[in-house]
Amino acid sequence: MKYKTRKLADRFISLLSQWPEVECISLNEAAGPDTLDPYFAVIMDVYYNGTIPGPEKRKELYGSDVTVFESSRSNAKDRFLVGTLPVRLEFKNTGKIEELTAIVESRQHDLWLLKDSGTYGFCLLAHGDILFSRTGWIEQIRSKLLELNDEFWNVMRDAVQSKMEHSLSDLGAALFHNDEFHYLISSALFIKNVCLALFCINRRFEPSHRAYYKQVLELPLLPESFPASLETFLRENEELTKERKYNIAKLLARSIIAL
Secondary structure, eight states, X not given: OOHHHHHHHHHHHHHHTTSTTEEXXXXXXXXXXXXXXXXXXXXXXXXXXXXXXXXXXHXXXXXXXXXXEEEOTTXXXXXXXXXXXXXXXXXXXXXXXXXXXXXXXXXXXXXXXXXXXXXXXXXXXXHSEEEEESSSHHHHHHHHHTTOOHHHHHHHHHHHHHHHHHHHHHHHHHHHHTOHHHHHHHHHHHHHHHHHHHHHHTTOOOOOGGGHHHHHHTOSSOOTTHHHXXXXXXXXXXXXXXXXXXXXXXXXXXXXXXX
């Protein structure tokens, strides 16, 4: 971790850990790049139980050098700058985390509740860099998430494959109608669901969107020639017609369903 990042993270850990309601603080992967990288941000997930201070009080506690402060309407996310460094604190109730964990662990009939939200939140829980832990709560949650059964992954795979097929159908319809706008949206949704399906097949929680490309290519189980097909689908040049892209998309979908 870069010195500036560590120093800034330590500052907020020192503050937030004084709140008795705070159970755990973890750091998001966005803090990894250099501070000049446009992707850089100090993003911390703050897991708490009970009631935390409201946004106005939090802003006051963060310090006088905090600028451009804004809190989400749900009161769950604070965004601001410290100097030129972007900071985002996301507050997550431990009770809700435990309920979601119970669903994925043993309440398979309730998994439909997660079909739209996906598994990114579990990725943060399972792999975030723990900077503060008051008890062993986070370790217990992680042990449950890392031992999920096949039923969970099969249900999630079926859900995203259905979305993949739906977006492929939309892609074909947009091509037929020469609808540039719908074609662009359908292409993005299709390739996203392709990646999601492969993460499920490989029993991996989905990463942040900016990490999809790198991490999906590193998965151990992939269709034959997947990297080349993906690269071709993403490429933009005059020789690669929309019809050819649609044919590549159909091949990608078939190869994933066949895994």
